[in-house]
Amino acid sequence: MGNAPRRRAEWLLTAPSLLWLAILVLLPTVIVFAIALKPADPFGGVGAGWTLDTLRSLGRPSYLVIAWRTIYLSLLATACCLALATPMSYYMARAPRRWQRRLLLLVVVPFWTCFLVRVFAWKVLLHPDGALKHTLAALGLIPGSATLLYTPGAVLLVMVYTSLPFAVLPIYAAAEKFDFKLLEAARDLGATSLKAFRAVFLPGIGRGVASAALLVFIPSLGSYIIPDIVGGPSEEMIGNVIAQRVFTDRNLPHAGALSALLTLAVLAPMLAALLLRRRDAASGKGTGL
Amino acid sequence: MAGAGRYNAPGSAEVAGFLVLEDVAKSFGAVRAVDGVSLGVEKGEFFSLLGPSGCGKTTLLRMIAGFERPDRGRVLLDGVDITALPPNQRKVNTVFQSYALFPHMTVRENIAFGLKMAKRPRPEIEREVERMLALVQMEDQAEKHPDQLSGGQKQRVAVARALINKPQVLLLDEPLAALDLKLRQRMLLELDLIHDEVGITFLYVTHDQGEAMSLSDRLAVMNRGLVDQIGTPAQVYEAPQSSFVAAFIGDTNFFEGQVVELVNGDYSRIAIEGFEPVLSFNDTAKQPGMPVFLSVRPEKIRISSERPELGGRHNVVAAKVEDVVYLGTHTRFWVRSGTHRLAVFQQQGRFLLDEKPIRWGDDVWISWHADDGFMLERYSEADGTLVDLPPQRIGEERPEAEPPDGEGD
Numbered sequence: 001m002g003n004a005p006r007r008r009a010e011w012l013l014t015a016p017s018l019l020w021l022a023i024l025v026l027l028p029t030v031i032v033f034a035i036a037l038k039p040a041d042p043f044g045g046v047g048a049g050w051t052l053d054t055l056r057s058l059g060r061p062s063y064l065v066i067a068w069r070t071i072y073l074s075l076l077a078t079a080c081c082l083a084l085a086t087p088m089s090y091y092m093a094r095a096p097r098r099w100q101r102r103l104l105l106l107v108v109v110p111f112w113t114c115f116l117v118r119v120f121a122w123k124v125l126l127h128p129d130g131a132l133k134h135t136l137a138a139l140g141l142i143p144g145s146a147t148l149l150y151t152p153g154a155v156l157l158v159m160v161y162t163s164l165p166f167a168v169l170p171i172y173a174a175a176e177k178f179d180f181k182l183l184e185a186a187r188d189l190g191a192t193s194l195k196a197f198r199a200v201f202l203p204g205i206g207r208g209v210a211s212a213a214l215l216v217f218i219p220s221l222g223s224y225i226i227p228d229i230v231g232g233p234s235e236e237m238i239g240n241v242i243a244q245r246v247f248t249d250r251n252l253p254h255a256g257a258l259s260a261l262l263t264l265a266v267l268a269p270m271l272a273a274l275l276l277r278r279r280d281a282a283s284g285k286g287t288g289l
Numbered sequence: 290m291a292g293a294g295r296y297n298a299p300g301s302a303e304v305a306g307f308l309v310l311e312d313v314a315k316s317f318g319a320v321r322a323v324d325g326v327s328l329g330v331e332k333g334e335f336f337s338l339l340g341p342s343g344c345g346k347t348t349l350l351r352m353i354a355g356f357e358r359p360d361r362g363r364v365l366l367d368g369v370d371i372t373a374l375p376p377n378q379r380k381v382n383t384v385f386q387s388y389a390l391f392p393h394m395t396v397r398e399n400i401a402f403g404l405k406m407a408k409r410p411r412p413e414i415e416r417e418v419e420r421m422l423a424l425v426q427m428e429d430q431a432e433k434h435p436d437q438l439s440g441g442q443k444q445r446v447a448v449a450r451a452l453i454n455k456p457q458v459l460l461l462d463e464p465l466a467a468l469d470l471k472l473r474q475r476m477l478l479e480l481d482l483i484h485d486e487v488g489i490t491f492l493y494v495t496h497d498q499g500e501a502m503s504l505s506d507r508l509a510v511m512n513r514g515l516v517d518q519i520g521t522p523a524q525v526y527e528a529p530q531s532s533f534v535a536a537f538i539g540d541t542n543f544f545e546g547q548v549v550e551l552v553n554g555d556y557s558r559i560a561i562e563g564f565e566p567v568l569s570f571n572d573t574a575k576q577p578g579m580p581v582f583l584s585v586r587p588e589k590i591r592i593s594s595e596r597p598e599l600g601g602r603h604n605v606v607a608a609k610v611e612d613v614v615y616l617g618t619h620t621r622f623w624v625r626s627g628t629h630r631l632a633v634f635q636q637q638g639r640f641l642l643d644e645k646p647i648r649w650g651d652d653v654w655i656s657w658h659a660d661d662g663f664m665l666e667r668y669s670e671a672d673g674t675l676v677d678l679p680p681q682r683i684g685e686e687r688p689e690a691e692p693p694d695g696e697g698d
Contacts, residue, residue, distance in 0.1 A: 185389035187376040190406035203393040
């Protein structure tokens, strides 16, 4: 088969998905970006003409605080998820086959319940009159007057809780393919267990960890429900502000500008990952993903 | 023939050597992988553990490396008890069956790993790596990653990586099993050269008797978690103590009989069903009336169309040829004499065109010297199935003595 007909066939096959992406992803994104450049009208719509005022207003200190908090909490949640998921995946991958399947099931079980319900459950648990609070206070671990709900800690906790499966699954997938003989080889050559873990296991599952980091970090940036339900006014993230602009302030250009900012923030780590992967492929390292 | 004391009795109480195992045992659940093994390896020796899959040889190796803790017994290296030491604190390094090269490191980084873990100064690491690269002839591949190497190259890197720490014993776990036949023979010679060059004690685990015989100074034949016999390749081949050793290493013919009389001390006359009494060397002090099991190697048996005129120390038996396989260097015959089926190898001598070769169905005479019959100390019915006899009809099931592969590693 010649090259040209083959290429045409490839185009034909990918056309539907490209069309889908164009209509449902690219076009809305362009519209959002466009709205950001429009003036707001007093009735909650978009006025005529173009303006850069909205974009300029993003430099407001209050926004910077929220942007920083969004990034900071997302990074922290990602770090916590990786720190928990890596040893979890290690032990899961080393468990007998039968157990691996059961443990994997346990990781996925939370998905059987609606996301909103799970977040609400935490509100009940962390409530000043909740069981968790009372138990911890009774054990003397926290003072009776401590508040658990509506704190940055609560937001972080629930973010980690909801994202953990997305970290465990890719890291486990990589760990499950890892050749544990390599750890024996490292031990044999004089490495302590910890050194062997760091020098051989972590690089071995590197791609899984990278995928996990993206899968946790990117959705975390767009968190909206979690800070809304278990966070207080000072735990607002960028998602909450966007919602406010749309539903409370009825200022679509403002919401559009913030959304554009968020979209760019999400694209940055993905782009970085893509470039890293390119470089790896070019230098002949690794086996591709 | 060699006199008394020509082999180490297995399980003998006193074991000496550089690397010593004292009554080592290890079970996995209900499976006794190693069931009380004692042996001593001398410094600088090339020692092999030879046995079929599941005989416990790999478990034994893993206990020496420190990956498994024995249930019982001790492992001593240079007089020091290392039984409880973790792998990273033993002066022992391993060449793994799958090589276990670190995929994210170059050849150079792989080889340097051991010295890096030992926190040696950089210049020393660089110098040693160069030396190792030269030893295994991999200087021009140093910057490649393992997935860019051929099987033989990977094997060389694995050997270099294990040798750089200057181990007191190098453990090799079936290092050639993943290679094809040609490459295996090449690497076999290379391993031998490396052993000569570095002078380190090698402990080599294999199920391939050819590898073990050609490389080893001494070898231990293992079966079902026990050492059956320890000796030089020639001792083990020529003077097998058990039916397992006789059948696992090379081919053989087994006869069951009874001692009838002693003939001037060293020899015995043995009654074997279907034969005239057979004369055999008797070094095991078997007395008249005792049952004996005789092993006669096929290449020790002569085959001829005419009844050979031989001295009194030879046994001559009439037989009928059932199968002939011409193999170039030698011809393999299977002959029947009464209820016995025997394998006979005949080395090809000078080829004469007018010679009348022995064919299928011919009546022949087979003969062997009394010294070539070997009385076994231990006999197990199951080992008879290890002897390679041709099928008598199409599709005949061959009893499987051992599982084909996998020692649970």
